[in-house]
Amino acid sequence: AQSVTQLDSQVPVFEEAPVELRCNYSSSVSVYLFWYVQYPNQGLQLLLKYLSGSTLVKGINGFEAEFNKSQTSFHLRKPSVHISDTAEYFCAVRSLKTSYDKVIFGPGTSLSVIP
Amino acid sequence: DVKVTQSSRYLVKRTGEKVFLECVQDMDHENMFWYRQDPGLGLRLIYFSYDVKMKEKGDIPEGYSVSREKKERFSLILESASTNQTSMYLCASSFDLGQFFGPGTRLTVL
Known part of the structure; x- marks a missing residue:
C-alpha cells in the first residue's frame, strides 16, 4: 500500500519569495507522482507529474518538482x-x-x- | 478544452433524505471517480468506475452507492443522508496518468 505525507499543513510566504512544499511517500513498488493545485472554490488541477526519466519535472505556472528516490520525496518549488x-x-x-x-x-x- | 461538470455547486439536504450527485465528462474517459474532501484529511476515494456499469469500492464507501449507465455520466447516491456526510464532493475522470476534476459540490446535511 502507498501513503503520502505533506509535512506542512500551512505555508505563509511573502510575494516574490521562493517556496518549497514538501511531499514524502511510502511504497514498496515503483510509483508515479503528481502535484495538484486547488484554487478557492474550484476543483483540483494537475500541476505536474513524474512518470520516468529526468528527476526534475517542470509544470505549469512556473512550478517544478524534483523526484528523489532514495529519500522517497517529491518536493514542489517555485x-x-x-x-x-x-x-x-x-x-x-x-x-x-x-x-x-x-x-x-x-x-x-x-x-x-x-x- | 476538457470538461467535468457537477450538477450542483451547493446543496442543502435534511437527515434521511435520498441525495443524488451527478457528474458528466465530455472527454470519453474510461475511468471516473468520486471523492470527498474534508479539512486535514485531503481527498478520500468513495467509489470509482472503470467502464459502463462497472464499479469498485474506494476507501470509504459506507453510506454511498454509485451508478454508471452511460460512459459520460457517473452518479453518487446517498441513500439516507446523515450529518456526517456534510462535505465537499469532487468528481474526476481520467484516461491514464492524470485526473481531471469537476468544480465540486458542497453538501450540507441538516
Whole structure:
C-alpha cells in the first residue's frame, strides 16, 4: 500500500519569495507522482507529474518538482511566488501496478502568499 | 478544452433524505471517480468506475452507492443522508496518468 505525507499543513510566504512544499511517500513498488493545485472554490488541477526519466519535472505556472528516490520525496518549488499562487496543493502517488489510474492523495498544504 | 461538470455547486439536504450527485465528462474517459474532501484529511476515494456499469469500492464507501449507465455520466447516491456526510464532493475522470476534476459540490446535511 502507498501513503503520502505533506509535512506542512500551512505555508505563509511573502510575494516574490521562493517556496518549497514538501511531499514524502511510502511504497514498496515503483510509483508515479503528481502535484495538484486547488484554487478557492474550484476543483483540483494537475500541476505536474513524474512518470520516468529526468528527476526534475517542470509544470505549469512556473512550478517544478524534483523526484528523489532514495529519500522517497517529491518536493514542489517555485523561485518567486505571486498572489495568484495562493491555493491548496496536493501531492499524490500511484503505484505502477495500480489499475484504472487510482491515486492516493496527501492531506494538502495551504499556501498563502502575503503581499 | 476538457470538461467535468457537477450538477450542483451547493446543496442543502435534511437527515434521511435520498441525495443524488451527478457528474458528466465530455472527454470519453474510461475511468471516473468520486471523492470527498474534508479539512486535514485531503481527498478520500468513495467509489470509482472503470467502464459502463462497472464499479469498485474506494476507501470509504459506507453510506454511498454509485451508478454508471452511460460512459459520460457517473452518479453518487446517498441513500439516507446523515450529518456526517456534510462535505465537499469532487468528481474526476481520467484516461491514464492524470485526473481531471469537476468544480465540486458542497453538501450540507441538516
